[in-house]
Amino acid sequence: MLQALPADLGFLAEVLRRYPVRVLFRGEVLPEGPLRGERLWEESEIALYWEGPPPSQEVREALRLLLKVFREVLELRERELALLKSQEETSRLLGLLLHEIKNPLMSVLGALELTLEVEGLPEEAKELLSIAEKSARRIQDLLNKAREYLRLGQGVRLKSERVDLKALLLQVAEEMRPLARRKGIALRLILPKREAWVYGDREWLYQAVLNVVNNAIKYTPEGGRVAVRLLVGPEQYGIAVSDTGPGIPKEEQERVFEPFYRASTRGEVEGTGLGLALVKRVLEAHGGEVRLRSRLGQGSTFLLLLPRPRPGQRAPVGRLLLLMVALIALARLPIFPAPLGSKAFGEVPAGEVVRLPGLELAFSPEAKGEARRWRSLWGGGNRVQVSLEGGGVEAVRDKPLPLVLSTPEGQVRPTGTHLRLSREGGARLSLYRGKVALGQETLPAGEGAVLGKGVRRKLLAAPVVRPVPGPEGEVVFRLLGPEGTRAFRVEVRSGEAVVLSAKVEGNLFRYLPQADRLSQVRAMALDEVGLEGYPSDPVPFRERRSFYEGRKRLPQDPAGAEAFLRRAVSAFPDDAEALGELAFALYLQGRHGEAKPLYEKALALLDSPDIRVRYARLLYHMKRYGEAEASYRLVLAGDPGNLDARWGLAEVVLALGRAKEAELLARQVLAMEPSYPLARFTLAKALLEQGRREEAKVLLREELRLRPHPEVAELLNRVLGTP
Structure with a gap:
């Protein structure tokens, strides 16, 4: 067994600090003090005593497993320490050799540089000296990379800082462009608009990305292309480096990350075989990984994956990269x-x-x-x-x-x-x-x-899911299943939650929003025995609870609707529908000046006929008849059957004094929809402007019979000459 007992017992006490326990091991008690309480477990040289209230069965089981594992770990650590001692001696010797070689190498390089600057040297001598300098620099590069690789494997402490991946890639591209230009290679950098950052050691991450991009340029023939993309996934960031180089044979792709291994397709291009090994170590030290996809003659893509910080996650306090067999096994x-x-x-x-x-x-x-x-x-x-x-x-x-x-x-x-x-x-x-x-x-x-x-x-194939907006802000999903479908299982997810899982008998599913958030819906077709077939692709949608509640309150409670719709706009500031509904709520309260810029912002995001018709009605009430007419005509140009736009245009041209044109437009509305609200009222006003009082009376009486309205009653009273 292991001889360094105090250290090992201290390790065990740290593990068990959350429990009221004492451990007896080879006569040593931790924490120090008299043994009291119930003896939970004893085996060979280890015993565990519980000093608090009786523990739950789960805690008993956990402690029993812990003590059992601890005995095995002690033996494992003894072997591991012997291995580490051997590795440390080898690494120390290698580090010393690298340091001792570096000093004379610098002297050789300096002497070669000075000699090459001497005037009058024969060309043959210059050529030989250039070859010597080139070889010396290659040895220098090999030594530098070997030292970096050795450092990363010896327990170097990685810094933990916020690293802006976009800025890092811009810096790498800036450094690599001169090399790419010299080779006639097009180097392209593609970055997302959103920010992308991780916690890690910027210096090491920069070196890893630089190695991959440098390799891509180095091994790509002249006139080729190298693309560097920053990819954003739900759990990880990816840095993809693609080239049009010779590619790597499939049987060699796993080995290219081994130290000193060079692929057979690398040809005459010089290299140390350590660059990708270093990349692999750096990525793994940051909790990530590196992947390779390559085909002979078609180039390669290296994908560097790094975990995304979770919302609210704090920067870790810097960790020691310890390549120790025992801790890995214990973990x-x-x-x-x-x-x-x-x-x-x-x-x-x-x-x-x-x-x-x-x-x-x-x-x-x-x-x-x-x-x-x-x-x-x-x-x-x-x-x-x-x-x-x-x-x-x-x-x-x-x-x-x-x-x-x-x-x-x-x-x-x-x-x-x-x-x-x-x-x-x-x-x-x-x-x-x-x-x-x-x-x-x-x-x-x-x-x-x-x-x-x-x-x-x-299993049945995946159904097709098509979202359709509901009349009040809810979402209706149309489900198209394969042959043999008897029902559907519909699932709504939002973030880390399954919001809803429901069985649907028909092919329509109406979903009432529960919050203001981004969600996804999937569906599975159920066969006659209830087996759930393949899930459809997730269909993302905006779940707009505030919009739904606000839409339901319009137009009977515009002030109440406004409160909900403001929350909807706060949650989704680029939601044209929410902006348009908020503007409509303000319009109904007579706050035309506040409504106008909201309508204009909504139309800039989505020029929909519904929003534009309401905007034109607002302009009409603000007496901006020319702008209102232009908006109505724009809607009718795209949709001649839009009755709201045709009736609104009739009101506008009537206000502009074009009664005959207003009459024609109002008659067109009634021809298409005889029960259209207030169309008879507009037609009656147009007829009155032309002096046709009797026809107007008939229309006003008919409108009052169908739909009592104070403005209609007031106009009819004026026509009849009654108070």
Whole structure:
């Protein structure tokens, strides 16, 4: 066993600091003091005493596992320390050699540079000296990269600072452009508009990106192209460096990241074989990775992936990159019980999307059952078990993370899969990718099963989902399923939450917004036994709760509608509909001056007929008849059947004194829609302007019969000559 007992016991005490325990190991007690309380566990030379109230079963299990693992770790650390000692001696010797070689090499380079500047040297001598200088500089480059690679593997402390990736890539491109110009290579940098930053060591990240871009330019033939793109994903940033070089054979693509390995297609181009190895170490030290996609004769793309900081995440305090076998092994041992999502340990996190390394679990809002997760105290070693009693869960598993899903009807052990498991009227499993063990059989991708019934069948294809705006701000989704569809499962997600999971019998689903946020909807076609087919692609949409509430209050409560619509505009400042509705609420309150700029902003974002017709009506009431007429005619040019625009234009031209034209427009509206509100009133006003009182009386009486309105009654009284 390990001899350095105090250090190891201190490590264990730090791990157990959250519990009221004392550990007895080889006669040593930690923390120091008398042993009291219940002896929870004893094996060989280790005993654990609990000094507080009786612990829960979960805590007992966690501590038992911890002590068991600790004994194994002690043996592992003994072997690891011996290995580290050997590695440290080798690294120290290598570092000393690199330092000792560097000094005489600088002298040689200096002497060569001075000699080459001497006038009158024979050309043959100059050529030989140039070859010598070139070789010396290559050795210098090799030494520098070897020292960097060695530093990164020896536990160098990485700085933790906010790194602006856009600024970093601009600096790399600026440094590499002269080399690209000399080779006649087009270097293109493509950056997103939004900001992109990570926490890390800027110096090392800069060196890693520089190495990849330098390689791309160096190995691309003259006249080729190199593109550097910054990609923004939901969980990661990607820096993609693409070239039109010779490409790398498939069988060599894994080895190009090994130290001193150079691909067979590199030809006569000089290199050390350390650049990409350094890139790999830097990315992994920052929690990222580097990927390669290449085809012979068609170039290569290197993708550098870095994790995006989560909202509210603080900058980490700088970590020591320790390449120690024991800590890596310990970090993967699942020894500590932890909750899954925001719920307490043992509870299914209904309505949550839980993301772990290599695993995503999305639980429906009505999910019930038990969920258990075990992990190490360093965040690795996840193991998840879910016992589902109701609702559903979707699992996307990309790494070998232990996962067990079970229902009263049976257990599911997926291997690299994407699946859905639900318990609506019995357990149903839909497998989209990978394999699943069902008892002694294996369910292949593209099939589903009713657990406990022996029913297995092919899954239905993904339906088509088309959103249609509802009349009050809700969203209506039209669902088009494949042949054999009996119903649909519709799921709405927003951020880390499954907002809704519902079964829909028809092909229309009306969704009432619950908040102001960006959401996504997906649908699955259900067959006759209730198996959920392939999910459709997510359809993003704006969930506008404030807009929905404000729209419902118009026009009967414009002041109340205004309050909601202002919240909608605050949540979505570029939402033309929300701006237009807010302007309409202000118009109904007579606040024309405030409404006008809002209408104009809305039209700049979306020149829709509805917004423009209302804007023209506002201009009419502001007596800006010329502008109102132009707006109405613009709508009619695109949509001659727009009755609101035709009636509004009749009102405008009547105000401008063109009664005959107003009569014609009003008659056109009534011909297309005899019950159009106030069309008879407008026609009656146009007839009165032409002295046709009897015809106007008939129209006004008819309008009052169909739709009583104070303005109509007032005009009729004036025509009849009654008070």
